[in-house]
Amino acid sequence: MSLFRRLAALASPRAQLTEALRLLEAGKGKRALALLARAAEAGLAEAQYRLGRLYLENKVVPFSPVEAARWLIQASEQGHAEAQVTLATLYLQGLAPKTAPKAGATDALFNKASATLAPDFEKALELARRAAESGAAEGQALLGYILTFGPESMRDLAAAEEWYRKSAAAGCPQGRLGYAMALLRQGQKPETLEEASEQLRLAAEAELPTAHYLLGMMAEQGVGMARDLAAAAEHYRIAAERGLRPAQARWGLALLEGRGVERNTLEGESWLRRAALQGDPEAGALVGDLYSRGGELPPNYAEAALWFRRAAEAGHRTAARTLGLMSLTGAGMAPDPQEAARWLRLAAERGDQQALINLAILAKQGVITAEDALRVHEQFERLAAEGDLIAAYNLAVCYAEGVGVERNEQTAAQWMRKAAEGIVNAQYWYGRMLLDGKGVPADPVEGQRWIEKAAIVGMADAEVALAELLLTGRGGRKDHAEALQLFQRAAGRDHVGAMFAVGAMLGGGHEVPMNRVEAQTWFQKAAERGHPHAQMMLGRYLARGLAGERNPEAARVWLQRALDQGLKEAELDLAHLPPPAPAPPTAPPSEAKAEAKPTEAPGAEDHELAGHGH
Numbered sequence: 217m218s219l220f221r222r223l224a225a226l227a228s229p230r231a232q233l234t235e236a237l238r239l240l241e242a243g244k245g246k247r248a249l250a251l252l253a254r255a256a257e258a259g260l261a262e263a264q265y266r267l268g269r270l271y272l273e274n275k276v277v278p279f280s281p282v283e284a285a286r287w288l289i290q291a292s293e294q295g296h297a298e299a300q301v302t303l304a305t306l307y308l309q310g311l312a313p314k315t316a317p318k319a320g321a322t323d324a325l326f327n328k329a330s331a332t333l334a335p336d337f338e339k340a341l342e343l344a345r346r347a348a349e350s351g352a353a354e355g356q357a358l359l360g361y362i363l364t365f366g367p368e369s370m371r372d373l374a375a376a377e378e379w380y381r382k383s384a385a386a387g388c389p390q391g392r393l394g395y396a397m398a399l400l401r402q403g404q405k406p407e408t409l410e411e412a413s414e415q416l417r418l419a420a421e422a423e424l425p426t427a428h429y430l431l432g433m434m435a436e437q438g439v440g441m442a443r444d445l446a447a448a449a450e451h452y453r454i455a456a457e458r459g460l461r462p463a464q465a466r467w468g469l470a471l472l473e474g475r476g477v478e479r480n481t482l483e484g485e486s487w488l489r490r491a492a493l494q495g496d497p498e499a500g501a502l503v504g505d506l507y508s509r510g511g512e513l514p515p516n517y518a519e520a521a522l523w524f525r526r527a528a529e530a531g532h533r534t535a536a537r538t539l540g541l542m543s544l545t546g547a548g549m550a551p552d553p554q555e556a557a558r559w560l561r562l563a564a565e566r567g568d569q570q571a572l573i574n575l576a577i578l579a580k581q582g583v584i585t586a587e588d589a590l591r592v593h594e595q596f597e598r599l600a601a602e603g604d605l606i607a608a609y610n611l612a613v614c615y616a617e618g619v620g621v622e623r624n625e626q627t628a629a630q631w632m633r634k635a636a637e638g639i640v641n642a643q644y645w646y647g648r649m650l651l652d653g654k655g656v657p658a659d660p661v662e663g664q665r666w667i668e669k670a671a672i673v674g675m676a677d678a679e680v681a682l683a684e685l686l687l688t689g690r691g692g693r694k695d696h697a698e699a700l701q702l703f704q705r706a707a708g709r710d711h712v713g714a715m716f717a718v719g720a721m722l723g724g725g726h727e728v729p730m731n732r733v734e735a736q737t738w739f740q741k742a743a744e745r746g747h748p749h750a751q752m753m754l755g756r757y758l759a760r761g762l763a764g765e766r767n768p769e770a771a772r773v774w775l776q777r778a779l780d781q782g783l784k785e786a787e788l789d790l791a792h793l794p795p796p797a798p799a800p801p802t803a804p805p806s807e808a809k810a811e812a813k814p815t816e817a818p819g820a821e822d823h824e825l826a827g828h829g830h
Contacts, residue, residue: 229263233252235251236266248276249277253267256287262296264296267287268285272302281306297346304347344358344359345359348379353387354383356382357390357393360395361390364376377395380394380397389424392416393419393430396411400412404439409439409440413440420454423454425460426460428458431451432451432452432466433448436448436466444476445476446477448476453477465496467487470484472485489503492526492527495530496530497530500523500532501523507523516548521549524538525539528562533562533563534568537563537571537574540556540557540558540563541574543556556578557575560574569607572592573610579592592619600631605634605635608631609639612631612642616628616654625649625654627655628655629646636666640669640678643667643678644666649663650666651685651690661691664685676706677706679702682702683700683702684699687726696728697727703721707741712746713742716739716742716747716750716753718735719736721735723762732763735757735763740754748777749783751775751781752783755789758771759771
């Protein structure tokens with residue numbers, strides 16, 4: 217073709233567009249821009265769309281959302297589906313003006329306005345719907361997104377799923393991702409989960425990081441597929457390397473714990489920090505936990521507090537509670553009860569009931585204000601009224617202890633009875649209320665029934681209380697053999713009082729076989745844990761040789777410990793002990809070496825006794 221004929225051909229806007237696209241492909245952006253602008257000015261929708269995209273890509277021309285919007289609006293008004301989708305996306309991001317900008321508008325003006333621009337869901341919905349109804353798969357996916365995540369008044373999950381399905385059927389990766397997420401919201405039917413995992417797999421093949429992340433979650437939990445930690449870790453890695461913040465946190469955790477991948481603590485911490493610095497609250501809390509627990513190095517509470525604060529400020533309620541407790545104890549910072557209360561209050565407002573309990577304890581100690589105490593009570597009351605049994609239990613404690621409200625045993629008993637329907641601690645305490653007649657008429661038989669419920673599931677305090685009832689027959693039934701078994705079960709759970717009770721029952725005077733050797737063993741276990749009566753009984757056994765071993769010196773030590781704890785009965789036992797043996801005479805200097813070996817014994821004995829004391 218001659219140069220003249222070629223130049224004549226370029227007089228056509230369509231030819232100008234074709235030549236511009238050829239030049240862009242060849243890397244000749246400046247020459248392409250002039251032709252593209254002429255075709256766009258001539259009203260060619262495809263040229264307007266392409267020119268608008270250039271202003272967004274920051275390649276041939278400087279980045280300018282206002283110029284991009286101007287050309288995209290013109291293309292979209294001609295029904296150009298891709299322009300409609302792109303412009304709708306700009307409206308969702310708050311980057312497009314609500315009215316078409318005039319030609320020549322400056323970036324400075326737009327940037328000034330952009331500080332006040334907010335997402336325009338109405339405009340985005342209108343454009344996405346037009347693109348979707350024209351059959352554009354990306355428009356269908358975008359419409360599904362708006363109907364799912366837009367303002368409450370716009371949401372229509374059933375319609376969103378249908379648009380996602382159409383987009384997925386057309387092969388759009390975003391549509392497949394959206395359709396998979398819609399399927400996952402439906403429940404746990406195997407066929408639904410299988411379809412969701414297949415749609416995610418196809419979206420992941422298009423390198424959508426969110427699809428990789430969700431596949432990782434499903435593989436890690438074994439949802440819709442066999443559990444595969446190695447596959448989960450690989451999906452997390454891919455999504456993390458593409459910048460998806462939650463995936464960075466999961467990939468960091470996988471490396472940290474060696475979950476599906478070779479353990480690499482250093483790299484794992486690095487990924488967690490990266491996610492935390494981008495605002496991921498869970499990652500921030502994990503990094504804080506790493507510093508607070510320490511590892512090869514001692515814990516660094518000051519550094520931990522910084523990360524917990526970052527996570528708490530990003531909305532992590534457990535981090536807020538932890539930060540509150542650190543402020544209370546002075547770990548990594550100066551102790552500040554008011555600051556502690558502030559963080560605990562924040563955690564409680566986000567639904568952390570343990571923080572509410574911590575606040576209740578502070579209220580009981582008089583650390584927080586009466587207003588805060590009342591707020592704690594009101595939150596427990598609201599949750600309890602909604603059917604939360606844990607809150608009902610805590611509300612009962614508030615009434616019983618006068619936390620945030622006047623003490624009221626009757627109301628405490630009412631809420632404790634409600635909580636006892638499913639809370640083991642409440643079953644035990646309601647049983648105690650019935651035994652003691654606190655807030656309810658005394659009923660030992662019914663009290664024993666509730667305490668037995670808690671004992672059956674292994675609550676040590678309940679086992680001990682039930683055993684005591686069976687010893688005395690107060691609850692209507694007397695059974696020393698069963699009482700001994702209950703004491704032994706509780707003792708096996710390190711209940712010190714139960715250890716003493718086992719020793720007392722085996723020592724005689726009860727309807728079980730006597731075994732003083734075993735009794736002394738249990739007395740010693742309880743004595744070593746500081747139980748004063750066990751210390752006194754162990755001293756008596758050793759003083760009198762009741763289990764076959766007489767050891768007045770050891771008896772003196774245990775009896776003295778019991779006396780030091782205020783058990784006056786031990787004073788008489790100490791008085792009946794023979795005086796301590798006199799210390800051996802000191803050897804002359806010339807004989808000191810020969811006497812060294814015998815004098816080692818007292819030192820060894822003293823060390824053993826000190827260990828018992830510890």
